Amino acid sequence: MMMRRKMVLRVVSKLLIPFILLFALYVQWHGDFGPGGGFQAGVIFAAAFMLYGLIYGLGTLREALPSWVTRLVLSLGVLLYAGVGVVCLLLGGNFLDYDVLAHDPLHGQHYGIILVEFGVGLTVFAGIITIFCAFAGRAAADVNPHDPEETARAGDD
């Protein structure tokens, strides 16, 4: 636990993180009819976790978000995106032709883009977290060579 004494940072980040997460969700779900979408939302969502990791240490972040979770989310995002495309195929449309997802093509487009953007969001979020932890894990190895436990857990990607 680094930063034990940085009271201001800890309190402010605790206040901020929920709002960052909320904003990320807004950007995610608003993406189909306004500026926003999976890429931006994923990065903002990841930013909240990165802030948490910076203030409370990488080990705490990895307790909240173990590496198997990020790996799973990373893969599921890609599968969701491509899966929507395959469902379109099975319903008789072309790949990623959302028209066939609902009775009304307009609704179909709506569902399709929301799901696909959600897939993008998941993958980008997990990707950014993975990148952050991979580098931060190396830094932790330099700063604190006597805690191989944390290093191993952090660099486990």
Next chain:
Amino acid sequence: MIEYEFPGLLNYWIVFLLMMIGLYIVIGHENLIKKIVGLNVFQVSVFVFYISMAKIKGGTAPILADGIEVYSNPLPHVLILTAIVVGVATTALGLALVVRVQESFGTIEDDEVREQEEQDG
């Protein structure tokens, strides 16, 4: 009479200046981190290039609204969003490789790495 506005082709001059700076850093610097930074500058110049080209004078963001007839071209923006993501992935992978080069060679100066490589036979 040719109407000349201040920005004119300024964007493109800056794009190509950045491009040359980036490429020079990639070629000229021995430090691997600086090479990656140069690569980023080089890529960013291309992003600016695409975004500049999409701008239409007086055009607004491409969201349908009453009373607006001129929109900027959104397609290059989308292309560049993709290119940015690719750039992030490339940078992350490049830096990860630099970290491992540092771990196994003990240096990130390209000329020193090269010397060690020659000793490896």
Next chain:
Amino acid sequence: MSFIAEHISVLVVIVPLMAAPLCVIVRHGAVSWGWATLVCLANFGLSILLMQQVLANGTIVYDLGGWEGPWGIVYHIDEVGALVVLIVSAIAAIVMPYAKESIEREIPKERHYLAYCMMLLCIAGLIGMAVTGDAFNLFVFLEVSSLATYVLIALGNDRRALTAALRYLILGTVGATFYVIGLGMIYMMTGSLNMTDLASLLPAVQNTGTVHVALAFIVVGFGLKLALFPLHVWLPNAYTFAPSAVTAFLAATATKVAVYALIRLIFTVFGDIDPLETYGVRAAVMVLAIAGMFAGSLIAIYQSNVKRLLAYSSVAQVGYMILGISIGNAPAMAGGIIHMFNHALMKGALFMALGCVFYVIGSVKLEDMAGLGKRMPLTAAAIVAGGFSLIGVPLTVGFISKFYLVEGALAAGMWPVALLIMLSSLLAVIYVWRVVEVMYFRSPAIGCETRTEAPMSLLVPTYILLGAAFWFGIDATFTGDVAMSAAQTLLGGSK
């Protein structure tokens, strides 16, 4: 069945693409391998069906998301495209079964699943490059395959694999970015990214400086990716230090797909104006190709690491492909296209045989391979047979492609070029002979005379690929017909 037939052009891309994340989820080497092998075999089947469809019905155009071109992204598969898809998936289907033992030997256990995941992503990217009909989509697939390639190279055991991957990453990114710059300029002039659409829009602006510069950026960008001399510097180290199975796969596919992308851009996107002729760069490209043929072979002669020797030989072979494109008549063009296919077979087989050598003796240095003819007779014989193909001995695939190339050069009245093709083949004789001499006419080092052959799971795929290299050398009707008609279509567009 009709479902598959209808969507086959997109299935060949998404099957490996969706298989890759599953490898990450299971995170188990052997399971990932089984899954990846299954997927590669299935994809090979799909690509055969795709080839049949294209041969029967002509070019396939598939609208992604139901959006028609030029507004949406389309997949556009012609004969050469189908041939390239077939090359990539066939090599993948042969390398995957081979990869298990080889990767177990060369990569730490916890990274096995990563290797298979990256292989699948690389396959998806390469096939995507071959099928896409959208110029920007080409860049995206190029980067998908390239990023996977960098990771695969960095998985090599030697620490120099890291620097090889990093240097390839830097040069590869510069190359891809050059392509994006060129494409941006074309988009400025035409307002389209669809390849078919571009072909009809470009002639109107062909004499502008912007299009000239765009062509230069695109050719240099892809020149970097396909290792055209003198932009090949990333290739030897990358091939030398990557794991054997990875080298076999990359050497057989990556540069070929880049060559195909360049053909596509030059002959269909710029198609109606034949940029090589209009901008007077035919001679320049030809000189680079011939310089590559000679420089690659000459440097190969002096290598002491056989993997690196073959890597330099790849630089020379890329020279032949580009030469075929630059001569500009149908037989030579067909020669270039056939050589893409043939070189994939022979280089794949050779690198796989070297993987067997590495598996058993733990080195691919020339001096360590002394007496290999006695120690590993089957592997050594495979290397000799592959070497014959590199030289272009009759009955091997190498002969077929050189035959077409020489025929094209003579038809174009360029007999010095034909002579140079022969001469560079003589250089190939020298570097192949060096390996043969060490393997068969030197006695093995003391203490390792015992006969130890590589396991069957390595030898069988090697021999299958080698068998294909002879099969298509003896009966070249399939490759010859496809390449000839493809060449005529491509050149027909430029008249």
